[in-house]
Amino acid sequence: MSTGTRIFSAALFVFAVIGVGRFLLVEPEPAVSGERTEQTARRFQSAQECRACHQDVWDEWYGSHHQIAYLNTEVRALSDDFRNKECQACHLPQPIEVTGFGQRTLPRKTRPDEGVGCIECHVDGEGRVMGTRDLPGAPCAPRARDEMADVVHCESCHNQHWTTDQWRASSYPEKGIGCNDCHMPEVARQLADGTTRKGRGHGYAGAHDTAMLKKAGTFTVTRDGAELVLALENTGAGHNFPTEERHRVVDIDYRFIAADGTEGAWERAYRFRQPYRDEPGENTQLPAGERHESRVAIPDGTARAEARLWYRLKPYISDDDPASTLLEEREVVIE
Amino acid sequence: MIARRRSALTLILALIGCAPERVRQATEPAVPALPPVELSPAMPGLEELAASAPAGPGEERIAELRDLFETGYRAGYAQPRSAAMAQRAFAEADDSVWALEDVLVNHEDPALRAQAAFLLGQSGRKAALPILMKRVKYEADPIAQSWVAGALAALGCHGALDQLATMMGREDSAQVAGSIAIDVLRAAGVELGETPSYQELQDRCVELFGAWKRLGVVPGEVQADGSAPAAPAVEDLDPLLRARLAAHLVALAHQPLRPVDDCRFIFQRVGLVGLRLAERCVRASEPHPRNHGLEIMLGLGRSAAVVGDAVLPLFDDELTGSVSMRVAGAVGYAPALPHLSARLGSEHVEIRAAAAAALGLMGDPEALPALAARLSDPNEVVDVRVEAAAAIARIDVGRAFLLERAQVGDYHEPTLLELLDGVDRERAAARSAALRGR
Numbered sequence: 001m002s003t004g005t006r007i008f009s010a011a012l013f014v015f016a017v018i019g020v021g022r023f024l025l026v027e028p029e030p031a032v033s034g035e036r037t038e039q040t041a042r043r044f045q046s047a048q049e050c051r052a053c054h055q056d057v058w059d060e061w062y063g064s065h066h067q068i069a070y071l072n073t074e075v076r077a078l079s080d081d082f083r084n085k086e087c088q089a090c091h092l093p094q095p096i097e098v099t100g101f102g103q104r105t106l107p108r109k110t111r112p113d114e115g116v117g118c119i120e121c122h123v124d125g126e127g128r129v130m131g132t133r134d135l136p137g138a139p140c141a142p143r144a145r146d147e148m149a150d151v152v153h154c155e156s157c158h159n160q161h162w163t164t165d166q167w168r169a170s171s172y173p174e175k176g177i178g179c180n181d182c183h184m185p186e187v188a189r190q191l192a193d194g195t196t197r198k199g200r201g202h203g204y205a206g207a208h209d210t211a212m213l214k215k216a217g218t219f220t221v222t223r224d225g226a227e228l229v230l231a232l233e234n235t236g237a238g239h240n241f242p243t244e245e246r247h248r249v250v251d252i253d254y255r256f257i258a259a260d261g262t263e264g265a266w267e268r269a270y271r272f273r274q275p276y277r278d279e280p281g282e283n284t285q286l287p288a289g290e291r292h293e294s295r296v297a298i299p300d301g302t303a304r305a306e307a308r309l310w311y312r313l314k315p316y317i318s319d320d321d322p323a324s325t326l327l328e329e330r331e332v333v334i335e
Numbered sequence: 336m337i338a339r340r341r342s343a344l345t346l347i348l349a350l351i352g353c354a355p356e357r358v359r360q361a362t363e364p365a366v367p368a369l370p371p372v373e374l375s376p377a378m379p380g381l382e383e384l385a386a387s388a389p390a391g392p393g394e395e396r397i398a399e400l401r402d403l404f405e406t407g408y409r410a411g412y413a414q415p416r417s418a419a420m421a422q423r424a425f426a427e428a429d430d431s432v433w434a435l436e437d438v439l440v441n442h443e444d445p446a447l448r449a450q451a452a453f454l455l456g457q458s459g460r461k462a463a464l465p466i467l468m469k470r471v472k473y474e475a476d477p478i479a480q481s482w483v484a485g486a487l488a489a490l491g492c493h494g495a496l497d498q499l500a501t502m503m504g505r506e507d508s509a510q511v512a513g514s515i516a517i518d519v520l521r522a523a524g525v526e527l528g529e530t531p532s533y534q535e536l537q538d539r540c541v542e543l544f545g546a547w548k549r550l551g552v553v554p555g556e557v558q559a560d561g562s563a564p565a566a567p568a569v570e571d572l573d574p575l576l577r578a579r580l581a582a583h584l585v586a587l588a589h590q591p592l593r594p595v596d597d598c599r600f601i602f603q604r605v606g607l608v609g610l611r612l613a614e615r616c617v618r619a620s621e622p623h624p625r626n627h628g629l630e631i632m633l634g635l636g637r638s639a640a641v642v643g644d645a646v647l648p649l650f651d652d653e654l655t656g657s658v659s660m661r662v663a664g665a666v667g668y669a670p671a672l673p674h675l676s677a678r679l680g681s682e683h684v685e686i687r688a689a690a691a692a693a694l695g696l697m698g699d700p701e702a703l704p705a706l707a708a709r710l711s712d713p714n715e716v717v718d719v720r721v722e723a724a725a726a727i728a729r730i731d732v733g734r735a736f737l738l739e740r741a742q743v744g745d746y747h748e749p750t751l752l753e754l755l756d757g758v759d760r761e762r763a764a765a766r767s768a769a770l771r772g773r
Binding site: 086098106160277 | 592593595596599622623626630653654655657658661682683684685688689692716718719
């Protein structure tokens with residue numbers, strides 16, 4: 001073999017080794033774009049993936065009305081078991097960021113038991129995690145997005161029934177009070193090293209939480225001469241009370257008790273509600289900061305009056321229905 | 336000799352190693368490229384069409400006609416002679432159909448709504464289709480509902496025969512619904528005995544409804560080879576019908592939930608007549624109309640086969656990719672098969688699940704191994720495994736073989752039927768057991 005042939009063979013051998021090496025050990029390519037690191041290349045697709053590190057948040061969220069958004073029997077009944085497909089866009093949405101914060105969401109068809117979960121609020125269209133702070137060292141490496149703590153984050157779904165519009169029309173934006181201040185209160189989160197940091201609760205207390213409902217309004221019942229004055233002021237909700245869907249109701253009921261102990265029937269003084277589209281009547285929901293007063297003539301011989309403030313998830317149900325919540329009870333002595 | 340062979344092998348390996356990336360990729364299984372996405376704003380055109388509705392006679396005239404209709408048809412409202420004269424005057428008025436639509440939608444008396452539905456059916460006014468179909472969604476009176484379904488059938492739309500079958504199952508409307516069904520079925524060429532049972536009528540109505548869902552036309556319009564004719568072009572539609580349908584599609588771009596749902600309800604039942612208009616939404620650059628357009632096609636199924644070309648480019652669309660794939664499966668768009676198979680390996684759960692579902696809807700037995708692999712992979716997420724399992728059940732080659740034998744007639748028919756019944760029973764039992772177990 002000539003020297004030239006030997007050199008050529010050696011060179012060929014080196015190329016072959018390089019070639020086979022390259023073929024067998026193909027280096028991983030960035031999944032989407034150059035800016036993604038190995039750590040953020042993972043596409044987060046289920047709340048289960050978040051659970052390992054965020055068990056406390058999972059525990060708050062699991063069982064919340066966000067988690068059961070698609071399973072909730074109340075919603076299933078009202079949406080004709082989701083045959084009313086348009087409801088699905090918010091009750092089983094794609095991640096909000098995909099369509100844009102504040103924009104209507106689009107429906108997904110997987111993970112029905114996760115309803116509105118970690119992925120829908122915290123993951124962008126490329127599967128990367130978003131938070132209120134940049135935390136590149138965390139396993140999920142969240143990137144800060146201003147919208148995360150903003151009303152616009154909730155708006156994609158919660159303005160379907162005009163709740164954030166009601167908030168914008170109130171004095172709450174000026175006061176700097178947003179959705180999270182009431183519905184995701186601050187909590188202390190325990191970190192792995194034993195220290196704590198400020199976080200937000202993920203239980204989303206709202207219309208199914210009696211304590212939350214009680215905070216929304218101030219209910220007063222007084223006597224003004226021959227009249228009983230029943231008033232409700234929206235002192236605690238940054239939106240109408242009640243808000244959201246048209247079947248939600250707040251009722252003020254009263255009755256008179258005669259001196260001989262005879263109890264009159266319960267009567268309705270006022271109903272706060274937006275009627276269904278095909279029902280007559282106007283929207284009587286109580287906007288934030290506003291007060292409504294009803295006056296009722298007190299019959300002769302009345303010893304005392306009783307009044308009740310009810311919150312009902314559906315309009316045409318009785319007091320003993322589990323969907324009726326008694327918020328306040330007042331008694332006024334007349335004689 | 337050996338040295339030469341070694342050199343040749345070394346040369347090949349060297350060439351592979353130093354070859355450009357794209358050459359090496361060519362040795363891997365090819366993933367077909369999708370056609371380019373071509374979307375354009377749909378709403379301006381639809382809004383224009385919606386605004387182009389020919390003017391009606393005006394509120395005053397409609398109120399006048401409505402009075403005439405009430406005089407003629409409201410029980411006990413007028414003397415028989417006056418009622419007969421009013422009926423005649425109403426029938427002779429050129430513009431009475433406008434009042435019929437008004438009564439159908441707004442009148443409090445269900446008997447008058449039922450009468451209005453019947454007369455609309457007799458009028459031949461295709462433009463009434465969206466109004467009648469929306470009534471199907473909202474009509475609470477079972478007798479009026481039966482007449483609405485009958486009117487739609489009289490106008491060449493079998494999209495409410497499922498409702499007619501349901502009304503036959505109710506004691507208060509069975510007789511009326513049954514007599515309407517007999518007329519509808521006979522007009523559709525269905526042979527019935529002298530005294531058909533309610534069950535038979537219900538079954539035949541459900542069958543016709545199924546055929547309508549598959550083809551989007553009534554049996555008389557089906558072509559000789561069993562396929563549906565081409566969907567009518569938008570330009571060829573009656574101008575008022577076109578404007579009314581377009582007005583419903585315009586709702587898809589807006590927030591209110593119920594009009595959006597109304598639109599989807601109407602387009603999923605009205606047949607081929609609305610297909611070309613709804614297809615505009617599939618090609619819309621506006622994401623929500625596009626999504627709803629695709630969902631409409633998903634509901635239409637095989638009768639929307641023509642939209643296959645429009646949905647394929649959307650497979651990689653971040654917003655509507657997964658629903659596009661499901662549509663391709665539902666409409667049976669065969670060119671989508673390799674793209675769907677390729678996406679069974681997507682990193683995105685929603686896409687893998689949609690690919691599995693679509694392959695099941697396609698019914699392609701060649702997809703079985705890939706679906707079985709998804710199903711049996713313990714590391715696969717349950718959404719995808721469930722879709723893969725459902726897809727395998729749909730493809731159902733074994734059941735199809737039995738059905739084919741029954742059709743061809745080359746095997747003992749009672750045995751085949753017994754086996755088929757058994758398969759179906761086992762499935763139903765398995766479903767029940769699974770649900771009970773929960």
